[in-house]
Amino acid sequence: MKSGVLVPPDEAEFAEQLADSLRAQETDREIRPVPEIQDGMRVKITRGPLRGMDGLVVRRSGLLEVYRRLDFISQCAAVRVTADELEAV
Secondary structure, eight states, X not given: OBTTBOOOSOHHHHHHHHHXXXXXXXXXXXXXXXXXXXXXXXXXXXSSTTTTOEEEEEEETTXXXXXXXXXXXXXXXXXXXOGXXXXXX
């Protein structure tokens, strides 16, 4: 960003994403920001039957997994979730 002006690294990609965003706003679907979930990030599961659990994000073969520590057996358990079920902690 220079002088308060946004300069996208790829103008064609920016234009496509902007058009898609505007098109989505014209629907009756809920649109909400979702944090960018990255590998190694500590997260809390906020939706679904595992709501309230926390863990560490690991991506395996393109799938998003949250690893939960099970100290009592010195192991971890992995659960697959979608990014919209998570929030960073």
